[in-house]
Amino acid sequence: MKNIQYVGIAIFLMGLLAFSVIPFIGDYRLEEEIVRENVKEIHQEQLLEVLSPMYGQTYTSNFRFIGDFNDRFSTHNEDLKERQEWDNVIWDDYAFVLTKASSLGPVNERPYFFLLISVVLAVIGGLMYILPLYRHEPDGIKNDGIYFSSMKSRGLLGIITGTYLIVFYIILYWFPAYLTNLVLMVDPLSMALSGNPASQWFLYGFIYTLAILVMGIRMFRKYKGNAYQTIRTASVMFFQLAFAFMLPEILVLLNMPWHDFKNIWPLDYSFFFEYRIDGMVSSGALGMFMLIWGIILIVVGVPLFTYFYGKRWYCSWVCGCGGLAETLGDPYRQLSDKSLKAWKVERYLVHGVLVFAVVMTAMTIANYFMEFGLLGNATDQVHSIYGFMIGSMFAGVIGTGFYPFMGNRVWCRFGCPLAAYLGIVQRFKSRFRITTNGGQCISCGNCSTYCEMGIDVRWYAQRGQNIVRASCVGCGVCSAVCPRGVLKLENGEESGRVSDMPIIIGNKSITVKN
Amino acid sequence: MSNSARKIVIIGNGISGVTCARHIRKKDGQAEILIISGETDHFFSRTALMYIYMGHMKYEHTKPYEDWFWDKNRIALKKAWVTQVDFDKKELLLAEGECIPYNTLILATGSKPNTFGWPGQDLEGVQGLYSMQDLEKMEKNTPAVRRAVVVGGGLIGIEMAEMFRSRDIPVTFLVRESNFWDNVLPKEEAQLINRHIRTHHIDLRLETELEEILSDDTGRVRALKTKSGEEIACEFVGLTVGVRPNITFLEKNNKRLTDNDKTGLDLSLGILVDAYFKTNIPDVFAIGDCAEFRERPAADRKTIEQVWYTGRMHGETLAHNLTANSSVPYLPGVWFNSAKFMDIEYQTYGQVPPTLEPGTDTFYWEKDRTAIRFVYNSSNDNLLGVNAFGWRLRHDFFDTAISEGWTMATVLGQLDKANFNPEFFKNHIQEVLAKYRQKTGRSITIKKPSFFHRLIGSRA
Secondary structure (H helix, E strand, O other): OHHHHHHHHHHHHHHHHHHHHHHHOOOEEEOHHHHHHHOOHHHHHHHHHHOHHHEOOEEOOHHHHHHHHHHHHHHHHHHHHHOOOOOOOOOOOOHHHHHHHHEOOHHHHOHHHHHHHHHHHHHHHHHHHHOOOOOOOOOOOOOOOHHHOOOOOOOHHHHHHHHHHHHHHHHHHHOHHHHHHHHHHOHHHHHHHHOOOOOHHHHHHHHHHHHHHHHHHHHHHHOOOOHHHHHHHHHHHHHHHHHHHHHHHHHHHOOOOOOOOOOOOOOOOOOOOHHHHHHHHOOHHHHHHHHHHHHHHHHHHHHHHHHHHOOHHHHOOOOHHHHHHHHOOHHHHHHOOOOHHHHHHHHHHHHHHHHHHHHHHHHHHHHHHOOOOOOOOHHHHHHHHHHHHHHHHHHHHHHHHOHHHHOOOHHHHHOOHHHHHHHHHHHHOOOEEEEEOOOOOOOOOHHHHOOOOOOOHHHHHOOOOOEOOOOOOOOOHHHHHOOOOOEEEEEEOOOOOOOOOOEEOOEOOOOEEO | OOOOOOEEEEEOOOHHHHHHHHHHHHHOOOOEEEEEEOOOOOOOOHHHHHHHHOOOOOHHHHOOOOOHHHHHOOEEEEEOOEEEEEOOOOEEEEOOOOEEEOOEEEEOOOEEEOOOOOOOOOOEOEEOOOOHHHHHHHHHHHHHOOOEEEEOOOHHHHHHHHHHHHOOOOEEEEOOOOOOOOOOOOHHHHHHHHHHHHHOOOEEEOOOOEEEEEEOOOOEEEEEEEOOOOEEEOOEEEEOOOEEEOOHHHHHHOEOOOOOOOOOEOEOOOEEEOOOOEOOOOOEEEOHHHEEEOOOOOOOOOOOOOOHHHHHHHHHHHHHHHHOOOOOOOOEOOOEEEEEEOOEEEEEEEOOOOOOOOOEEEEEEEEOOEEEEEEEEOOOOEEEEEEEEOOOEOHHHHHHHHHOOOEHHHHHOOHHHHEOOOOOOOOOHHHHHHHHHHHHOOOOOOOOOOHHHHHHOOEO
8 A cells, every 4th residue: 555655656746747847848939810819909009010020930938938028018018108108008918828829839739648647647646645545544533743744844845845836826826928838738628618718717726626626535534534524625625616616617608707606705805896796797697696696695694604603614614715725735734823922913914904805895896886986096006906915925825835834724814804704703793612621621732733723722721711713714623633522613502602711620629710 | 918928839840730830820929939840841731742752743732831921920930850858948959959948839740650670670672651751762762663562551551552553663562451451441441442452453462461571782672571471572661550659859858757757758659648738847738640648538539649630630729728818628529531542532420430339330332432331329320420432521511410410311311412522423322322221121312403403503
């Protein structure tokens, strides 16, 4: 079995290597036709001329091609700006589409082959490693050796992995033109699903979903015998595959706006942006349903479900970010900072982002109804600041790239505005709590160590106090790793839920209030 | 307060000493509090030592309080070994020669592993497991180990076996009794654990005793010989045959030897104390593992209590007595304890002796790795104790049920409320009730929760 696992790792690494090399192979040649096909009418005249020296030239790498394109494009734009011809300045990003269309490489010709040697290989290798895990061992969670693991305790492998993820996210968000080969590779799949060629976001969604599915299977192995973990993992796998990946693509196939029905504002911060609202309003009954469903989720869904179940109903059962954190990120859950200081930073940051999102959305809606009389296009500026700082930088680069450094819930804990909203409801009006079991705690620290949200669970458990915390996503791992059966996630009566002066039972000499 | 500037010195930074310090500080903002320990800089959870070895946690994760906590609560810490106490001058002498004066002294020095004078018990690679130093030693010993033998079928023994298995080191586990820990567990439970130990590929040898430990040329262990004459080649021998009070420095320098001795401390196996944790010397107290009660604190308790929970309660009670106007005797409530045997969690409440006592009866249910046992008074059916394996039970439920003397019918009729298993776990309540009906002919039913109740949560 061990040998199969080693081979699995080797195959996975080969797939990963192919995935990392594929973007840089092949030739590129721009033709006039390509510009005509991919550039908006209003920009065609300008760009046809600006890019004309590139026509017919073969570039042997995407670096040269994109470099040349960017030079010409930005020289032209700068020129216009200098001459204050603001109406002609091109704000659209054509680097990605034109690079993709100009690709002559082998990936273009044999996308399935390249998909096979990269992503499919990595999946197969991953499964070969994962499926035999804990095969002949009795049910039970084995955290053996986690703190001896270079990958899981900020060793060299962890640093390399984190750096790779960070670089990948930076390229994905700001330099997607360099990923065109990978996108070409998944074009046939995208065509089959939605009838449209793939974008970098399709590629991202595809890998993201695969990561959740494969690492979800790892969760089944790792937490075998624990029904809560198994069901919860199956739930995030389902919601990612069906709601976040398949359904939106099918909607596009039906000429509907791309829509993820389980994404909720303010995590889905662009829900009230003009283009989204217009898209929904102009898409008939289904479009109206999207709008009303989205609003119902915000106004009724979040408070109601959180009242009954705590924020876990979303964060560790439904959410896509949570889904990745709970599967791909599970090996890093112990790296979250448990200090009181980190808790303080968390409260400022996460609620700060919530305020930012709310203010931005309020401005946007007000502006929308006043037909842009209020702020003109200033809201666009705010949108792009939020999109850059929060949407891309925080949620993506830091959120996932920092898994191996600060644990798997960095975004959920410090940045997610929806988590902040759910958390406020959970803290003040909910039936959910983690109950501690009388005096059975031995302060061992497994619960705190394995809390991905950095809650010092032990601090409550050892004084017999229920854990009622805004940030708790109800993953249930504290309860699962407790060696003495002290912690239980429960929905119950509100009275007595928050115990500020808990009593530990077992000592009849005195009543011990903590 | 009259004693506002008193200086309280606690020797030992384990659960009892630290609990005592914390609770004194809660009530008394003035007292100077100093905790001295040679073991570690800060309080850590001794029960978590095994997890450090297994790579589940690092030392810092086992510290229940962040390092700033001590300053903030003005609890001074000193890392040093105490060698002697001058009870007359009220001074401690540290190994480095420093003198520390005190007004009140609390001895909370914990335990040390038992040894029984076996030949070879001091060889390299032979050790017990109690302290951080023991863990460091074990870590140092590990690389050379191709087989480890653990001697002593109790809680630390099974932990040590699990520790080695986590590093894929073969383990032979010698248990003197017929079944694992069967001086505490009834036979069925002990056998359940026997089987579980074996599924973890541990070479469990029941009714096997240590004769001697054999040395190689360099003074390291090379093999262990059992009483039946078998030689087991090994590079490590873990001696886990219980612990005893860690009072070596007191025995050496402070033991009261004659009745006229006014400055000697009364020692037996531990430091002798009354129900108020007072030793024979004024202003000197002992709590936790190192204390030995002159009289049992309750009919069902021993004179030496060596459990995390009792250590905590000793600390709480003494802190109360040192800060309140009137003192209370230590009065433990319903006994409870817990452990984890590899993958099987164990909880117990009340009294479940290994063999039934006259006038009591028992009801036991077992399936796969899950088991539950009730012991009750055979004349009035009142619950006396419960053992649970792989089944988490609510402490406050059984604390109430046992102290109020609920009948079996009452307890079983509310077994759903007593359940503390995580959500979605397979519920065995109906099977337990069916077996109870089979045994006693009495039919107890628990109403199934309505769909709505199930939908909104476990404790609707």
